[in-house]
Amino acid sequence: MNQQQVLNLAADMGCALMGSGAEIYRVEESMERLLRAYGMDEAEVFAIPNCIIVSVTAPDGQPVTRMRRVGAHGTDIERMERCNDLNRRLCAETPPIAEAQRLLRAIPGQARRYNDRVSLLGYAFSPTFFAPLFGGGLTDMGCACLVGLLVGLFQVYGGKLFGGNGFFHTLVSSAAASVLALGLVRMGIPARLDVITISALMMLVPGVAITNAMREIMAGDVLSSLSHAAAALLTAVAIALGTGVGLALMQYI
């Protein structure tokens, strides 16, 4: 068992965790535990959103460092839970490195994902029930479902169009939602514009970023926390601007 292999294993584990949306402290802690379990007590791990740096010292005193970038990613709780379980198991049993690598690589295949159509269903489903929560009736529920579906189409299939630019992606999605909501109301459907727009906008709201920012400041990762808080603020601005497009149109049509 050599240092480099353990280093690679830890880096892969960190990437897998971060890619599934784990908080920074979870990524760092898991990697540290893994390195300790494999006998590297002097290992250093540093993670910020989208980047992991891990460094160990070889027996001859030579430092070995590895940096990994993790691209834009969503949140995949199922995968995070599996990585977490595997990490706990590896720390307890410390199987040979090759075996550990094999187990880690098997996770993306094992952890099932809902396909795009089911995600789309989720996008239509939630606004339907947000509408009555915000004071809407049956017609509002139907309209919110349609507008939510449109937001889902933009969010699920628009990724290729907008690349990694989350700000623009959110802006366009919320503009589409607000224009469709306006169209439905102007067509004479007796729905309340605010209720159906807000219900659909709830799908874009930066709840995850707020939650992560707060969990990270709790763990003392001020840098990561700030970057998530900024992301939350930017997303909110994007939503406001997008809605503004629809609302401005309202004054002319």
Added chain:
Amino acid sequence: MYQYFLPVLWSFLACVGFTLLFNIRGWGIPITCAGGALGWLIYLLFGKTIPAALLASAFIGVYAEIAARLRRCPVTGYVLVALLPLVPGGGIYYAMRQMLSQDMDQARITLLETFGMATALAIGSMLSSSVFRASWSYVKRLHAQVHLHERHHHS
């Protein structure tokens, strides 16, 4: 009774949609959605104000910590979705609307309220889960000490 039942149900169902987006499976779905529903109930009971949101998110924080310990899973999965119905999406919308109609005073008030709401969510769940963790580790330590003591007596 009836006035609380329906909103709680809607909140539960709204959370179900989000579990599909975050790939939550199995028992995680009812657990996190129940958290969202109960959080909303507390928000309603205390009158839909910012302090009510603080209490609701504090409750969700503790709820998620307990759920995560019972199931030995990361807390994130339970807190993420449960908080979402409380996120002030309406505030963003109304602030924009008031700004566009040149009603700057009202827009400022709405923005401040929205920001207060988001901060209440963050602080509430942060404080409650910090307190929970601190007391949890204290209880664990106490437990360990008692065990140590007993073993000492036996030997």
